[in-house]
Structures are given as structure tokens and as C-alpha cells.
Amino acid sequence: MPTGVPERHQEEAVRWLRVAAHFTEALEDASLPHEALASMGCSGTEESPDGLTVAGYLPDTLGAWERVAEVGGQLLALGAREVEVRAIEEQDWANSWRQFFVRRQVGERVVVVPAWEEHEPSEGEIAIVLEPGQAFGTGEHATTQLCLELLERFVSTGDRVLDVGTGSGVLAILCARLGATVWATEREEAAVHSAKENFKRNGVSVRLFHTELLPRPPEGEEFDIVVANLVSAAHMRMAAEVARSLRASGRWLISGVIPDNWSAVLAAAEEAGFELQERVERGGWIAAVFSLGGDASDESDASDRSDGSDRPDQPE
Ligand SMILES: C[S@@+](CC[C@H](N)C(=O)[O-])C[C@H]1O[C@@H](n2cnc3c(N)ncnc32)[C@H](O)[C@@H]1O
Incomplete structure (x- = not known):
């Protein structure tokens, strides 16, 4: 600090x-x-x-x-x-906060809508309705916007996605609406509560873990995408474990990195076996897509890639 x-x-x-x-x-x-x-x-x-x-x-x-x-x-x-x-x-x-959270279009199809606003989604639009409470993630912050835009491009139907530090649940909700099977983690109790309410509000099913650790990937499987909007130090700490949780050609989408920390985050990612695929910057924040670069047909068994010993496997 x-x-x-x-x-x-x-x-x-x-x-x-x-x-x-x-x-x-x-x-x-x-x-x-x-x-x-x-x-x-x-x-x-x-x-x-x-x-x-x-x-x-x-x-x-x-x-x-x-x-x-x-x-x-x-x-x-x-x-x-x-x-x-x-x-x-x-x-x-509560009311002062509300005046700063307004409906916002992000990316091509995503609109983040405050829960207290009436909104009729247009054809093809993905509306995410949120009451953030004290959780981070209304779509106002550049780091969240960058993640939403990347997820919109990279998540496909049937993908297994892990959202680390879900906050209001905004990223997990988008992934579920894009047809992914979604796991999410959150360490703060108040945010766990907000995320659960928002999952219900949006009619999506997300396996939510109240933990700081990465949950075990599904039995015999691995995640296709891990997304995390966290501070740089957390990305650096998690890089190796994320790599073990992903399938051979899986992707790690990160956001929340400031330019001063970028080279250290990049070095930690490369050391964990990731290749930089894309880097975007907005308002002084960097988001990036890393790939493990493996051949999708050469996936090894999940148990070979993770010891998983102290990791949670039961959602909330
Ligand atoms: C910047 S907010 C991101 C929220 C949301 N994903 C978004 O993109 O707007 C980071 C969230 O991650 C949570 N968090 C931070 N470190 C974590 C960890 N190691 N495991 C789980 N949650 C974590 C924080 O409590 C906070 O809710």
C-alpha cells in the first residue's frame, strides 16, 4: 500500500x-x-x-x-x-447512491439496468437487472465495462465459466445469459447476498461459493474461461492456480490492472504458462485476455492439472 x-x-x-x-x-x-x-x-x-x-x-x-x-x-x-x-x-x-446508477449500454448487446427502473429490452438486447446493494459492479466502472465487453465476445453457449470476485454478480449473469454454465466466488458476505438476489432477479442459475479460494473445476472437467476483475496483486497470486483450473486452450480474462503494475502482472501470467492474446485500456485501467495456448483436442484430465486438495467443491 x-x-x-x-x-x-x-x-x-x-x-x-x-x-x-x-x-x-x-x-x-x-x-x-x-x-x-x-x-x-x-x-x-x-x-x-x-x-x-x-x-x-x-x-x-x-x-x-x-x-x-x-x-x-x-x-x-x-x-x-x-x-x-x-x-x-x-x-x-440508498437514494443518493441510486442517482449515480443509471441504465447503461455496454458493448454491442448488453444493457445494465437498475432494478428500480422499468425497461423493455429491444430485440437481441441482453438486459442485466441489478440492485447492487453494497456490492461492486453496476457497469459504471471502466473495469466492469471492459470485462462485459470481452465476455460478450469470448463466451459461447456451453462454456464453463468461473467468475472470481463476482460482486453484484454482473459478469456471471452475462455469462449465464450467453448460455454458459457458471461458477462464481465472492469473499464478502454482503456481496454474496447481493449476487444471490441478482441471480434470482435475472432468472439465472450460478453456482456461488463464499470463499477467497478458487473452487474445484467440475468433476473430470476444467473451466473454459476464468474471468476476474480484481487488483493486480490478486491476479499475480492466482495466476498459477487459474492455469491449473483451465482446459488446455482455456482463457483467463482479467481487469482492474493499473499501467504501473502491468509488466509485473504480465510476467506472472507468462510464468504460469499464459500467452497474452489481447490487451485493452480505458480510463487508466487495463484488461487483458490470456490464453493457455494449448491444443483444444489435447485436454488432459482435470485431476492431472490441479491438486484441488483445499478447494471448495460445494456451492452456497
Ligand atoms: C472490483 S470488484 C468486481 C465485481 C464484479 N465482478 C465487476 O466486475 O464489476 C471485486 C470483487 O471481488 C471480491 N474479491 C476480491 N478478492 C477476492 C478473492 N480472492 N476471492 C473472491 N472474491 C474476491 C471483492 O469482495 C469484490 O466484490
């Missing part, structure tokens, strides 16, 4: 975070700190009249503090002497 960025205090019942970068001298061009804050998912950014502080407001949804830590590093690299993060109590948080 970069200096100047405080640790989260779990016991605080916070709803919004104010992230402020303090500079020693007024900036001539403050667009970079504004962009860094916006890329973190800040709904609004502001500058103090003396030009010494650039701040933004971020809903304290799950995963927010991990992003604050990453973007805090960017703000310090841009010359901030300190990055201050403060929790803001919000009287009517």
Missing part, C-alpha cells in the same frame, strides 16, 4: 469516501489527478480555490478501498504530498 493512504477500518459504517490529493504547489494542469480520481470510479471531482487540493467522492462499495490504495499510488506519483481518505456519513445513502 502506498504511503499516505490509510488502511480501512472495517467497523466503520461508512457510505461514501472523500479521496483528496493535497499538493504543495498549485497545479497548472490538474487534469491528471482529476482523471486518476475518475478512473477510480469517483462520481464527482472538485478542486480547492487555491488549486492545492483535488478531491473526488466514491461510494464505499466493496472493493473501493483496494482501488483507493492503487490510485493513491498514482496520485503520489503525480506529485501529491499526501492522499487523504475520509469516510462521509450519508443520511439517505
Whole structure:
């Protein structure tokens, strides 16, 4: 974690975070700190009249503090002497939050719709209806959008997909609607609850595991795709295990990587046997598609590829 960025205090019942970068001298061009804050998912950014502080407001949804830590590093690299993060109590948080979650088209066919909005899907459209609660994943954030766009292109009917860190369940729902059989994991209880509700709301069946570990692939099988929108360190930690869970020519779709971490993430992926197939960038976030590059006809038995000893095999 970069200096100047405080640790989260779990016991605080916070709803919004104010992230402020303090500079020693007024900036001539403050667009970079504004962009860094916006890329973190800040709904609004502001500058103090003396030009010494650039701040933004971020809903304290799950995963927010991990992003604050990453973007805090960017703000310090841009010359901030300190990055201050403060929790803001919000009287009517539920309704304030709702005004920032609006219907949004992502990719060719996907539309993410707030649960409180009436929406009649048009021909060929895939509408994902969400009540995110405190879970991350409304489709507003660039990292989620990049994943949705990649999944729309890469998931086919009958694929076995694992969504690691499902949050609101948005990615898992899209995969299920594209005809995949879907497994998902989530470590935070509140997000597990939101995801379950959203799976019901969208009429999809997803095997959800409340865990930080990767679930065992189906008996005698492997996943075709593993998708994960997480911080860089988590991708690097999981790379080898993801490789063992995938079929020989399977794909690993990742998002949530900042440019400073890209070379380390790429090196970890290559060390685990992945080849980079595609890399996309939006709003200061990188998403990538890696392939194991094997021959699909040369798939080995799942038990050969994973020891699976301490991994969950029963969904919630
Ligand atoms: C950035 S959010 C992504 C949510 C959603 N998949 C999306 O793309 O919008 C990351 C989610 O992963 C969860 N998470 C982080 N590390 C995890 C891990 N090791 N295993 C399971 N869940 C994890 C967090 O609680 C959070 O809900």
C-alpha cells in the first residue's frame, strides 16, 4: 500500500469516501489527478480555490478501498504530498447512491439496468437487472465495462465459466445469459447476498461459493474461461492456480490492472504458462485476455492439472 493512504477500518459504517490529493504547489494542469480520481470510479471531482487540493467522492462499495490504495499510488506519483481518505456519513445513502446508477449500454448487446427502473429490452438486447446493494459492479466502472465487453465476445453457449470476485454478480449473469454454465466466488458476505438476489432477479442459475479460494473445476472437467476483475496483486497470486483450473486452450480474462503494475502482472501470467492474446485500456485501467495456448483436442484430465486438495467443491 502506498504511503499516505490509510488502511480501512472495517467497523466503520461508512457510505461514501472523500479521496483528496493535497499538493504543495498549485497545479497548472490538474487534469491528471482529476482523471486518476475518475478512473477510480469517483462520481464527482472538485478542486480547492487555491488549486492545492483535488478531491473526488466514491461510494464505499466493496472493493473501493483496494482501488483507493492503487490510485493513491498514482496520485503520489503525480506529485501529491499526501492522499487523504475520509469516510462521509450519508443520511439517505440508498437514494443518493441510486442517482449515480443509471441504465447503461455496454458493448454491442448488453444493457445494465437498475432494478428500480422499468425497461423493455429491444430485440437481441441482453438486459442485466441489478440492485447492487453494497456490492461492486453496476457497469459504471471502466473495469466492469471492459470485462462485459470481452465476455460478450469470448463466451459461447456451453462454456464453463468461473467468475472470481463476482460482486453484484454482473459478469456471471452475462455469462449465464450467453448460455454458459457458471461458477462464481465472492469473499464478502454482503456481496454474496447481493449476487444471490441478482441471480434470482435475472432468472439465472450460478453456482456461488463464499470463499477467497478458487473452487474445484467440475468433476473430470476444467473451466473454459476464468474471468476476474480484481487488483493486480490478486491476479499475480492466482495466476498459477487459474492455469491449473483451465482446459488446455482455456482463457483467463482479467481487469482492474493499473499501467504501473502491468509488466509485473504480465510476467506472472507468462510464468504460469499464459500467452497474452489481447490487451485493452480505458480510463487508466487495463484488461487483458490470456490464453493457455494449448491444443483444444489435447485436454488432459482435470485431476492431472490441479491438486484441488483445499478447494471448495460445494456451492452456497
Ligand atoms: C472490483 S470488484 C468486481 C465485481 C464484479 N465482478 C465487476 O466486475 O464489476 C471485486 C470483487 O471481488 C471480491 N474479491 C476480491 N478478492 C477476492 C478473492 N480472492 N476471492 C473472491 N472474491 C474476491 C471483492 O469482495 C469484490 O466484490
